[in-house]
Amino acid sequence: MPPFERQEPPFSTERLFSANPGPLEVLKRVYGYDAFRGKQQAVVEHVAAGGDAVVLFPTGAGKSLCFQIPALCRDGVGIVVSPLIALMRDQVEALKQLGVRAAALNSALSREEAGAVMRAVRAAELDLLYVTPERIVTDGFAELIGNARIALFAIDEAHCVSQWGHDFRPEYRTLDRLAGRYPGVPRIALTATADPHTREDIIERLSLANAQVFTTSFDRPNIAYDIVERDQPRQQLLRFLSRHKDASGIVYCLSRAKVEDTAAWLDAQGIRARPYHAGLDRSVRDTNQDAFLKEENLCLVATVAFGMGIDKPDVRYVAHLDLPGSVEAYYQETGRAGRDGLPSEAWMAYGMADVMQRRRMIDEGDAAEDVKRVERAKLNALLAICETVSCRRQAILAHFGEAHAGGCGNCDTCRNPVETWDGTEAAITALAAVYRTGERFGSGHVIDVLMGVANEKTERFGHVDMPVFGAGKDIPVRTWQSVFRQLLATGLIRIDHTAFGAMKLEAEARAVFRREREVRFRKDRPAPARTGRGAKPSAARERVDLAGSDRELFERLRAERLSIAKDLDVPPYVVFPDTTLIALAKERPGDWDELLDIPGIGQSKRERFGKAFLAVIEDYVEGE
Template identity: 80%
Template structure:
């Protein structure tokens, strides 16, 4: 099927695939591939299958977009979210690529137009949902169409062990038998070793080449704090990001709406997003987040999978996510453009207990629940580690890191530790002596010798352990129990209303066969200070004087163009390209074309608008 229009037509040469590097430069405006992109693209252009495990921001989409342009036929991309399809299709159109989506949001006229394009062979890329691709109607629609490839994005959704399981993804394993000889790619940014094996197995990709790269996001600064007036802690964090876009995640819909309302009362423009909102309001708020430059979106995890906005400068969590994978994916929405970005989280024992109740109250099998509990404990261990956060996160994905990253709170402000063996014995003894029937609050009352109705009624005031912990304050005992839980020395019985029970390793502590060291919680006064480096927290921080003025003028021009096109500003040019404009100051079309991120289509569409601004500030 020959290509027949604009850039796509110019790039396709008869029956032979076009050089991917020529496509990279002419369409996308980049001079070289990053990391293992070239190896993946070479494999797929040659007709091979691939499993691509790259972190967010590593350029996974190019791994299927460029082969789709280089090979004959249309590339079919399976995407789980309609909003994601819409954004990617619009971005491709701005590049001069013939792209379309087929989903339930289309009007009858739009649907007919996409069908005609498929029949006429005038599409380079077609985005569809996993529910649609295996239907008889879709198979009939593409029956006579030459298919360049199948790309399965967000492939971790195929795995029950993953954090975004979508049963309909399981059907995608049949693509191999339905379309023999068509190369297939599975791509994801979040998959532990178990989930990776599930992706390969369930999608019938045993013969695929697996491409992995480091999951490290060195531009992201990690900070995790213990809950202590979390709203005020959040406000201090957000004060460092005025003028930037970001996301605040909450666990419940009610908390999302309350937090958004409170932030607006603090002169921080915030919108809410959760699955229980009216669809039109939710879509309007998401659209505002994508298109505006200074907006805080307060959301549940219903928001974000596949969001392409590259200049999200911060992500904050007011509640603990359910796993390291969820935390990594949600925080990974910051800094997709590679510029410095911050992620922050406040957590406490109440988060752990609430998450545990959600797991135990779910409909999953006991095997799945056991895995979910282990994943939650792995995240808690990262929260409680005195060592490098980045090292602990990467270890979860099977990647070694030497630590001392210099861009997390525990590296920049090393955490003190203390010999907690005696404290651990007292804490465990309180659990044992009270019959493993009580939660943290009551156990701390026992240790501190607080005589009240409950400790008296159960006879705990008569026990030797009563008052044995008066040497430490209540907040320290809360930290002790969190860290015992993270270490697996205690467990939570959610059916018994959060009662703590002894773990299998507790006996070794009682016998003094295992030393226990605890991290010291930071004093309250330190919690207001910066844990991780905020230098370069947004694109503008590296600019000064005249360069800063030009950058802001370019941002305003970008915003005006984007509004006229009804697209997010980053679709016009990302911040990284505007920074290059401001510092390198190109004054001719050829010089502009030499800037990374400027391709032929964008040069022709609005290059002159930006050149006028640059020239005006260069005279």
Template identity: 80%
Template sequence: MPDSHNSTTRLFETDGARNPVDLLKRVYGYSAFRGQQQAVVEHVVAGGDAVVLFPTGAGKSLCFQIPALCRRGVGIVVSPLIALMRDQVQALNGLGIRAAALNSSLTRDEAIAVRRALGSGGLDLLYVTPERAVTPSFAEMVADIDIALFAIDEAHCVSQWGHDFRPEYRGLDCLSSHFPGVPRIALTATADPHTREDIVERLALNGARVFTSSFDRPNIAYEIVERDQPRQQLLRFLSRFKDASGIVYCLSRAKVEDTAEWLNAQGIRALPYHAGMDRALRDAHQDAFLKEENLCLVATVAFGMGIDKPDVRYVAHLDLPGSVEAYYQETGRAGRDGLPSEVWMAYGMADVIQRRRMIDEGGSPEEVKRIERAKLNALLAICETAGCRRQAILAHFGEAHPGRCGHCDTCLKPVETWDGTEAAIKALAAVYRTGERFGAGHVVDVLIGTVNEKTERFGHVDMPVFGAGKDLPARTWQSVFRQLLALGLISVDHAAFGALKLEPEARAVFRRERQLFFRKDRPTGKAPRGQKSSAARERSELAGSDLELFERLRAQRLSIARDLDVPPYVVFPDATLIALAKQRPRDFDDLLDIPGIGESKRERYGEAFLAVIDAFEDGG
């Protein structure tokens, strides 16, 4: 077991140490809770069940960690990923909290040591997978120990409507009957209203108090662009970041490998990550991403759920996610530390067609497919909006926002719109006249009057619609069809090889009963006016000698992290280093005034960081 256990025992020598506010300060180094954290903590400490719907970075973990420390017994945390357990256990041990995980990655001797510690009362928190938590052997193992609470993390996995459905989560409703009287807390950062209802029902939490905070992530800047030479677009985005870590998401494993190889050739250190890789290599790449400070991880969505790395400064998507929830969760891996971060996505018509094919050809029941199509349409609508992206994202989660956030591309440089009613009529007429048998590429060729083998073979060159749209470039027509898709006026028939079909709502446009305004796409390569890289904004908090000291503290943190073989943020997050550089504490007492430094971390690392500050102040 970690050598931090003794320090944790000292923390709990008096009943006063079990006061939540006191624990927050002494263990975690923060003087006050944020938002609804304290209300959740006090409710669970008193024995109540809770459903917590907070965005990433809002401090969900504290909502079960502190009650587990305050209540008698061990807190059992159900988590879906072994890698996530390892990261959280490392961070907790760094705080002096007695935490361990019990999963398949442990050796026999390690598993025996964890069980012994559990049986002897030597653990404050135990992490297990949902598969293990529902087994009779697990119930037998914990039958004679005091359980402080059950925390079910990533609770959206229980819902068939969610984007990360995991059938094993359905069995967790047994906890209420097997362990009556033990409080349960379910937590997630991504759940639309339908999924929230499913969480409550599936986990038998009907009597639980639901805590919901704003899903807004004000430190994240959003940018979505039409795909045009995507690699060059990505390179321009990544050029904003120096000395920063980030994630680039791709849909396929092959694209992950190719993109990582290409980025390395461009001088950007990048590693691939996907489920098809050798397990040892995949784990090594994840470890590198967690422990190094200037690395780009190119990944499929197999990477990242619940990832604890707080200093991810950017997330880029080269392919369209499947839903707003997936997009929100994946972009939410940026800026967990609250510092400025940026997310970027390139998308095109091919994305929409591919995603809809994946839905239609999947094995889900038709009702689930209908929900998935609606979720994809909601994401497409956010891509095509001319309004504030933040407002559109939050509206999907049932949250009102006034718009004009000043921190997304459409707010930084408002998108021009144009009356697209006549263009829409031409586009819909071309779909109809060609028999609703062709994809967008061919219909665009008909509209702009392209004479080729296909338009001649099908006799489309002789139709009145041929060349009817030659006043607009092909790129604009592609945008028109994407926006018609987003508006539900046309659909894609994958059984007919991606043919465009008219929807009933299109009749009102044909009859000129409905006026349409389309967003006017920006010229390729133009960044939003006034947008500044997150790395630059983060460093702009520091200047001159403060920035120089920050870099020295950063080097000290990296040295300690390498010696301990832990990620640098386990030592201190960037926000703590910034506070150290600004406030420059000179003794041990002063260190406790720095956010993120509690008693355990002061004892472990205080002397080393004070030495750096003293040497800097003395001109060394």
């Protein structure tokens, strides 16, 4: 059969359907799937019928289909509010490959490009239009769509509307005007990250009190969670990345300087890595992001400036070298792994310095005191997850108000249960040292006192003469560091950054002093051997039961996909996701009609890419 031939994306002025189709027809013909997942169908049918909706689905649960399909089922153009230009670009390109008439209107377009999009809007030649929240409420945009028939408004990343969320954007607050300006047009707000407080704020701020709320489990069972105490973090990271040599992933750092240093160091270690942060020149930032999207084995080292809404489905790992600011931020960032449902890993190293730095950022910030109080509580909740001895998945889901039985088998505390020890006496000794030294010092100095370290500081303040001096020398320094982290996580002490990071006793500490409260600590695991040998295989290599000839064919199909993607200058997943390649490798369709039985192959993609992939399968089968 003839090989793939380059074509322009099938962007035309003609609708895919001559009449308003049903959701299942759109799902099969455009997206190539026979059935919806989870609660997708209920959302789609509700919005297609004209209802408002709030959708709280985890990353990877298919939120985009919840507004794309209703827009194709209804008359008019679906207008999608998206916070990031890069996200718009990715989704528009993917929709064009599906044959959907999609475009974006944002500041990255030239005057000519923006003019072409506006003409398409006025001529009713678009199915979906992506815009920023700043643009949609302007008088100019209202004039542009004044005579247009609007199918729906979709507000993506809706947690940005809430000051309690981790990505608050003030411009989202103006979106409540849509209800009054466009009565009768259904609105759908979607997010993958919202605790109960944030959910209530979304509904109130967007005037969606009468909307139907759709929620599903926030569990991401394909993601393995692993959180370790920091101990030579670069070497710890290197051991983790040794399991993912052939995969794409993200390493998050808190500062721009650390991002650049870490990316350069990884490159020197033979791991292809590029930096990404808001301080880089725009062209460098865009180039690095494009490389990450279009290449299949690149590590992107980034601040949190990268990632919200990134569509790349085959991110196999997310690593944190610094503690995020909240459970929501941690969940959102780790959720960028494994969007395709295949095995992926989330790894983090943390220590007391992280907690102090995060507390300082909160205390020295410009937010109102009530917001700071919420931010401190969110940070404490994340620290509690780090220090838990139970199932991490259970602890994460509990934060979002979801019960989980625990014992997930896919987190470090379930795979290797954590031992605990009766730490009541150690807690009393530690709290006494904080109290006796005047609640004026950080953990480093207090540990020096406990270990009986005579130095300039302990002598100058007279701490060498106190009864607590040397009272903890029978316990290793590393264990004391863990004790103070856990005392902080359990609310027995707090960090006061107005007093230069001094530890202060909380009221609950009295019960421990009186021995009215037992304290149990988790045992720190011994540091692993300083070698990458014996590391378990990469999750990317464990391709859902692919073995032998199926795996070999998968790799050939993967190479063909990469070749086509390079020719089209699009990310490989825009051609087909890994899940479709796996199905092709297993099912080995032999003709044109059988291609439509493969999940992820609709009519447009069959027309564009079918012959090329059938040729690969045919050549492989003939050669067996």
